[in-house]
Amino acid sequence: MAPISLGAKLALGFFLTLYFILLLGIALTPDALRTPVALGLTAGHWLVLAIHVLPVVAAWLYMGREP
Amino acid sequence: MSWIAIGCFLAVIAITLVITAFAARRTHTAADFYVAGGRITGVQNGLAIAGDFMSAATLLGTTAMLYTSGFDAAIYVCASLLAFTFFLFVMTDKLRALGRFTFVDILVIRLEEKPIRLLAALTALVSALMYLMVQVVGAGALIQILFGIDYSLAVVLVSFLMVLYVSVGGMLATTWVQIAKAILLLGGITMLAVLTLAHFNFDFEAMYALAHANNARFDGKPDLLFAPGGLQLDTLASLSLGLGLVFGLIGSPHLLMRFFTVPDARAARLSATVAMSAVSFVNLIIFFVVGVAAVALLKGNPAFMDASGDIAGGTNMVAVHVARVVGGEVFYGVMAAVAFATILAVVAGLTLAAVSAISHDVYASVLRKGQAKEGDEVRVSRISTVVLGFLVVLLGLAFEGQNVSYLVSLALAVAASTNFPLLILAMYWPGLTTAGAICGGITGLVTTISLLVLGPAVWVSVLGNAAPVFPSGYPALYAMVASFGVMIGVSLLTRKPGSATAAPLSDGAG
Numbered sequence: 001m002a003p004i005s006l007g008a009k010l011a012l013g014f015f016l017t018l019y020f021i022l023l024l025g026i027a028l029t030p031d032a033l034r035t036p037v038a039l040g041l042t043a044g045h046w047l048v049l050a051i052h053v054l055p056v057v058a059a060w061l062y063m064g065r066e067p
Numbered sequence: 068m069s070w071i072a073i074g075c076f077l078a079v080i081a082i083t084l085v086i087t088a089f090a091a092r093r094t095h096t097a098a099d100f101y102v103a104g105g106r107i108t109g110v111q112n113g114l115a116i117a118g119d120f121m122s123a124a125t126l127l128g129t130t131a132m133l134y135t136s137g138f139d140a141a142i143y144v145c146a147s148l149l150a151f152t153f154f155l156f157v158m159t160d161k162l163r164a165l166g167r168f169t170f171v172d173i174l175v176i177r178l179e180e181k182p183i184r185l186l187a188a189l190t191a192l193v194s195a196l197m198y199l200m201v202q203v204v205g206a207g208a209l210i211q212i213l214f215g216i217d218y219s220l221a222v223v224l225v226s227f228l229m230v231l232y233v234s235v236g237g238m239l240a241t242t243w244v245q246i247a248k249a250i251l252l253l254g255g256i257t258m259l260a261v262l263t264l265a266h267f268n269f270d271f272e273a274m275y276a277l278a279h280a281n282n283a284r285f286d287g288k289p290d291l292l293f294a295p296g297g298l299q300l301d302t303l304a305s306l307s308l309g310l311g312l313v314f315g316l317i318g319s320p321h322l323l324m325r326f327f328t329v330p331d332a333r334a335a336r337l338s339a340t341v342a343m344s345a346v347s348f349v350n351l352i353i354f355f356v357v358g359v360a361a362v363a364l365l366k367g368n369p370a371f372m373d374a375s376g377d378i379a380g381g382t383n384m385v386a387v388h389v390a391r392v393v394g395g396e397v398f399y400g401v402m403a404a405v406a407f408a409t410i411l412a413v414v415a416g417l418t419l420a421a422v423s424a425i426s427h428d429v430y431a432s433v434l435r436k437g438q439a440k441e442g443d444e445v446r447v448s449r450i451s452t453v454v455l456g457f458l459v460v461l462l463g464l465a466f467e468g469q470n471v472s473y474l475v476s477l478a479l480a481v482a483a484s485t486n487f488p489l490l491i492l493a494m495y496w497p498g499l500t501t502a503g504a505i506c507g508g509i510t511g512l513v514t515t516i517s518l519l520v521l522g523p524a525v526w527v528s529v530l531g532n533a534a535p536v537f538p539s540g541y542p543a544l545y546a547m548v549a550s551f552g553v554m555i556g557v558s559l560l561t562r563k564p565g566s567a568t569a570a571p572l573s574d575g576a577g
Contacts, residue, residue, distance in 0.1 A: 008156040019309065020148050026139060026295035026304040033138070034294035040519060042293050044138055048354060051145045052347045055152045059340040062155065 011058045018051050071396050072213045075404035079251075080228065083244050083411060087232050090240035093409075106520040107242055109334035113341020116325045118245030120147065120316070120342065121252055123477040126406055129350075130386040132473075133358025134366070134378075136297030137288070139223050142305065143476075144350040146312035151343035153317055154326075155336060161494050162326040163335040169420075170323040170486070174493045179501040184433050186508045190485035192318040193512065195421035196458060197478035198319070199229075199414060203463035204474065206382055206410040212380030212387075213403050222463040229414040230456040233422060233545065234449040238328060241415040248412035253345060256406040257292075259386075260352045262393040263360045278362035285367040292339035292359060304541050308476060311323060311543020315479025318487030321413075321420035353386075354367045361385040364392045368575050418455055425451040465529060476541065477519055484511030484546035488554055499554065502561040507554025518542035 010055035022032070025033045041049075107115065124143075132140035165173040171187040202221050210221035232240055275292070283289035291297055300308065305497040316322065326335045326493050365371050365378065371388050373379045378388070390402035426448040431439040466474060492499045519525055522535035539545075 004157060012152060012156045015152050019145055019313070022141060022145060023305045023309040024302065026142065027300055027302040030295040034290060036534060039274070044141065044293070045069065045355075046144060048141045049351070051148055052351050054345050055148050056340075056344050059152070059155055059343050063336060063340050 006038060008062065011055075011062075015051065015055050015058075018054075022047055022051070072400035072403045074383065075400040076254050076407055077410045078211070078217065079404045079411070082247065083232065083408070086243045086247065087236035087240040088447055090236035090243060092396050093239055106330070107328040107334075109329055109337030110341055111242070111246055112325060112329050112334065112338035114345065115245040115328075116322060116338055116342035117345035117349075118247075118249035118252070118409075118412045119321055119325060119416040120346060120413075121249070121409060122202055122205075122475070124201060124205075125346075125349060126252065126256070126353070127383045128211070128473075128475065129353050130358050130361055130389070131382040131384075133292070133354065134361045134385045135382055137282070137291030138293060138295050139298040139300065140354065142298075142300075142309050143312060144354050146309060147316060147346050147350065148343065149313045150316035151339055151346065153313070154322075155343065157315070158490075158494070159326055159335040159339050160332045162323065163329065163332045165494075166436075169327075169427055170320060170490055171424070172314060174298040174489055175432075176207055176493075177497070178493065178499070178504055181433050182501060182505050184428040186505055187486070187489065188428040190481065190489075190508060190512055191424040191428075192421050193488065193516070194318075194478055194481040195320060195417045195424075196462065196556040197481060198321070198475065199417045199421070199455075199459045200466055201474040201478060202410045202417070202461035203413045203459055205465050206407065207463055207467065208381050208383050209387070209403060209406055209410070212384055218467055219422055219464060222460050224465070225414065226456040226460045227457070228411060229316075229418050230452050232411070232415045233418045234452040237445075237448075238324075238419060241412075241419050242328065244408075244413045245412040248408045251405050251408050254278065255402055256352050256357070258350050258398070259390055259393070259402060260356045263356055263389065264397065266360070266393045267363075274356075274359055274363050274576075277364075278359045278366075281362050281366040290561070292362065303544065304539050307539065307541040307544030310547065311480045311483045311541060312476055313330035313480070313483075314487040314547065315476075315483035315543065318490060319420075319479070319483035320424065320482075320486065320487070321416040323490075324420050324423065325416075336568045357386060357389055360393070361389050364389060371500075390449075418452060422448045422451045473524070474541070476543075477524060480519070480541070481515050481544060484515045484550045488547065488550045488568070492551075492554060492558075498558055498562055500558040500561045500563070503554045503556070503558030506557040507552075508552045509551030510553040511546050514546040515542050518545060 022044070033042060033047070037041045037043050037046050129140055129143055132143060162170070162173070165176060169191070173182055174183050174187060203225050206225040207218045207221040210216060210224065211218045232244060276294055279289050282291040288297070326338065329335050329338055365385055365388055371379050378385060387399060387403050387406060391399035394402075426444050430447045431437065431444045487509060489504055489508055493504070518537045519542055521534045522542060523540045526532050526535045
């Protein structure tokens with residue numbers, strides 16, 4: 001088995017960071033998450049979208065690696 | 068009572084029973100019963116994992132959470148994507164290479180078999196039982212509102228079907244029921260989204276404006292869907308809930324077991340990727356369309372209120388009520404049946420994971436020291452399934468009416484503080500000792516259960532006390548810290564010389 005690649009570690013760290021931003025934002029900075037950003041959605045909504053879309057893209061790119 | 072819904076229900080049950088009969092003829096060995104002989108492909112397994120994961124808490128519970136608590140439901144929906152990302156990048160290769168039937172097979176590569184199998188079987192059973200209870204609560208409410216029959220009878224019916232699927236068909240039946248359910252759910256939720264948006268003439272702004280107005284008028288919280296605050300979480304509660312959900316999913320025996328059903332690591336990776344894609348799709352539809360529509364169409368609508376002014380059937384039913392509004396009686400029946408299929412599929416997977424802990428980890432590996440006849444092992448599995456069915460009925464009756472997403476968070480707290488620390492340290496830290504694993508696992512389990520019982524969910528809601536002893540309803544963070552701390556601390560105190568320089572587990576080498 002290959003060890004966990006640097007890219008995988010960075011990707012995982014990035015996505016965990018996004019989730020921590022959500023968790024801490026809900027508790028500590030709700031006004032920041034409710035700020036309108038674009039297309040009628042708030043910063044919080046865009047964060048949810050990012051957490052749902054980016055990992056899926058990363059996963060399919062990662063699938064190209066040989067185990 | 069909707070005859071279309073009843074018809075759809077019966078069709079779902081008939082299809083799943085046919086699948087079970089088909090699988091029963093192909094289930095002969097223990098490998099067939101536990102992991103379908105390792106013959107499931109990556110895409111099939113990915114759909115099965117998605118079907119296994121997307122339980123009552125996804126379709127029913129998340130929509131209900133959005134309806135009552137708004138934006139804070141994001142913690143629940145996002146947790147699943149983090150968990151699958153962790154699975155894919157950190158765990159799938161090792162799981163497939165090192166495991167055989169259950170995740171405990173990985174733990175005992177370097178640790179003493181008997182005490183570890185007993186501990187892991189106990190933790191797997193407790194987390195699976197709690198998770199099962201959630202599904203049964205959701206199913207009971209669904210059947211009660213659709214058929215008008217008593218909640219208790221509904222709980223018994225679901226438990227009976229659960230026993231039938233698993234005891235007769237094993238993992239093969241479970242897998243194909245989960246695949247069928249995943250396809251039904253993906254199709255159903257897509258149709259629900261299209262019909263919902265069509266109901267609002269594909270005008271997102273109009274849908275959100277109506278939801279905004281209803282939240283203002285009936286809850287006094289106009290920004291509930293846009294701004295945090297619905298769950299009133301402080302920092303520790305938010306972290307505890309979020310981390311408990313993510314690491315609880317990673318430590319869930321019924322999801323871990325799925326990675327042993329595919330032939331190789333690449334198929335295991337493909338499984339995680341396909342599952343992640345399906346879950347992401349469903350989550351986004353629920354979070355941005357169905358949940359919002361529930362507030363816009365149902366909040367304050369007397370047609371969907373019962374005599375006490377609450378949502379008919381409880382808030383867990385808002386998703387199927389939305390289906391009725393946008394698609395009429397036929398689509399209401401279809402979505403109710405999809406929700407029921409969702410629950411049945413997860414129930415089957417959870418039951419199989421719990422039963423495997425008893426028959427493979429305790430009976431075959433510990434009591435019979437690895438010398439059990441395959442027929443005996445499978446027989447013990449089937450008997451255990453029946454006993455589990457009885458326990459699930461009792462728990463389902465005790466927790467009637469609770470929000471299913473919240474109940475899932477409690478079940479996942481157990482997995483996060485017991486199975487996850489055991490598995491991740493066993494895989495990646497050679498310094499873990501048997502004593503450390505046992506002490507840490509017990510610490511995690513006892514801490515979670517104690518804080519759960521002393522917290523609002525049981526001390527107040529079930530036992531009827533005025534105030535909880537432990538103020539937070541989210542025990543995961545505290546239990547995880549305790550579990551990891553004890554596991555690492557005791558391991559350092561009891562380590563053998565040279566163990567710290569050993570390599571992490573790879574390809575089954577200790």
